[in-house]
Amino acid sequence: MDHFQQSLNKTMDLRIEKDPDDLWDDSKVIINIGPTHPAMHGAFRCMAKLNGEVIESSYSEFGYTHRAKEKLGENRTYHQFVVYTDRLNYCSALINNVGYSMAVEKLMGVELPTRCVWIRMMASEIARVADHLICIGISAVDLGAFSFFLYGFHQREEAYTLIEKLCGARLTTSYTRVGGLMHDAPDGWEKEVKAWAIKTRSVIDEMDKLLTDNKIWRIRTEGVATFNKEQCLAYSYTGPSARAAGVNIDLRRDQPYMYYRNVEFDVPTAQNGDSFDRYIVRIEEIKQSLNILIQCAEKIQKGPIWSEDKRVRIPDKDVVYNTMEGMIHHFKFFMTGFDVPQGEAYTQVEGGNGEMGFYIVSKGGPRAHRMRIRGPSFWHYQGFDPMIKGKLIGDLVAALGSINVIAGEMDR
């Protein structure tokens, strides 16, 4: 019987190949960090094999918030999908709206009036500041510095008030339309943005003073979760996380879309690619974004916000309510959607975390044939396991906070 058992075991051993991701080890503790863990902002989990406090190896899993966005994009008209883009990176929903609308406009060859582009640009920069504020704030909360977070959070609320004035929503904006915007910015909005930018600058300085040179903050973040230039390139890192490692890329400068050519800004980079560098790069980027906002506020002019292209122009309400043709146009426009010519288009914008890309294949008709979204967090999360290998649990938290993985754009 023993002999039989042994030979059976032997054959079993031969048959079952060891899964490299299998963490099972009788002598070690495996701990599930997430999907509902205070440090996991959003639902994803990291299974870590611990030796004391040291993470020997880990296996990160995601998909808990997968909503099949890309497939939904193939079953919704182009306008209906704007709403879904809000839920990608929900910390900077406006950038997603802009990126998506740009993709459809590129496919259709729609020209936009200048005011529309300026407003989109300002909206994107406000969203970027809000995104970075929440990222540095949350990474500080994870390391125990709660007051720092709330200083930033107050300015973020103010930013949302500005966004609310644009579109009536604070978080899920759905502000852009193909060929235009939901509403024009209210009178004096530029001035408010400028005032906010100046205020935020002083708040950022204050936050900088509170935390950047704090000894504990330094030892908690410097040299922690290092991801060097080669690794960043190998893992397709973009955005602040890549720039922190010295990869000097910024789509706003390298492939200027909208009017980024007309404003002056620096692209801050750092060298080490650790948590601290990612933090400091974000702080600097907030300052640059505020500069851009102030420049935009001075350059923006009054004017139309809608493209005059008949294919995408949503008819005005007085036309809809007062003329038969207008009403039919409106009805058809929203019930069946507008036709997009055959072809494919990829647009990329510099999102809060990196390159936010929209790839659309059209075979004509009001719905996309194929839709693909490139969320930067998806790539950043791949590097999470090598980043925390051999580190302590405290470092895991610092690493995750600093790469700012947003479950919405990662799982899509």
Place this chain on the structure above:
Amino acid sequence: MSEMSWTLIKFGLVLVGLLQVVPIMLWVERRGSALMQNRLGPNRIGPLGLFHAICDTVKFIFKEDPIPSHVDRFYYLLAPIVCVIPAFMTFAVIPFASSITIDGQVINFQVADLNVGILYIFAIASLGVYGIMMAGWASNNKYALLGSVRSSAQMISYEISMALSIVGILMIYSSVKLGDIARLQGETLVQLGSVAIPKWGIFVQPLGLIIFTTAAFAETNRLPFDLPEGESEIVAGYHLEYGSMKFALFMMAEYLNMTVASAVISTLFFGGWQLLPGMQFALDALAFDGMNREWARIAFEVMSFTIKVAFFMWVFVWVRWTLPRFRYDQLMSLGWKGMLPLSLLNIVITAGLIALGVI
């Protein structure tokens, strides 16, 4: 009245006082953090939100109190008790005023003037970690276990520097009795013109104060040393599986430990019940005589002690909402490589100064 009845009265006063500290500190922590963070803080119930703590207590008592099925019931239930009782016990030897003589009977304002004094505090305060350890182990939860392991490692490391940091004080005042230490701090250290610098611990043991305060933060598991709880890392640490009043007991223990730590800092380094500058004038200005004057003096001493303790409690809150948290290995290296050598150095320096006759 007999000595026994006086002791009972003092015992009752201290117990009731300590029980009041917890809700007051809850309020201070909430409103204080709000003050620092440009918020309002709780402000719905009672003036300035003062009664939120009462609502909290009611909530804690009446909440459902589930016991998870995977825990070791005996130790699980025992842990909060083991945590909270030493926290109450340590206050027994702390003098909150000097003494008064009634009908030839000297009454010390201290529940028990033990001859081991400060050693009693260390002995009892160390027991608290058993509660945390038990909670972590009995909870049968990995996060809770990590928290309790962290806690015990932290306590052991920091207790050594804590105990060594006050050796200087013991050498200077040649006593371990807290009553004596507090009394001796009333002596004058230096006379600068009309201003007399008293022989408070802070003036004779500045390094000892820094080490002791740091270690006290670690002992009470407060930020930047709150690793046993480390909310974002190990969720809630050792009290992860506890709910309702059992959780409240852990929280009470934390605040009581804070109170005791503040009281010990005040007693050892800030003159304990010694009057604050200006209080003596106020006392003289009141111009009581006889027994009234004695009682007024006691009242001022209690007030002085309370102000000092309250200040250090505020420091605890202040630091908590300002600093980030250490990492586990950094905490250990700070304890063993930084504070332990420093506290030994402090002893050597103090011994040298005493030998030279400076202090």
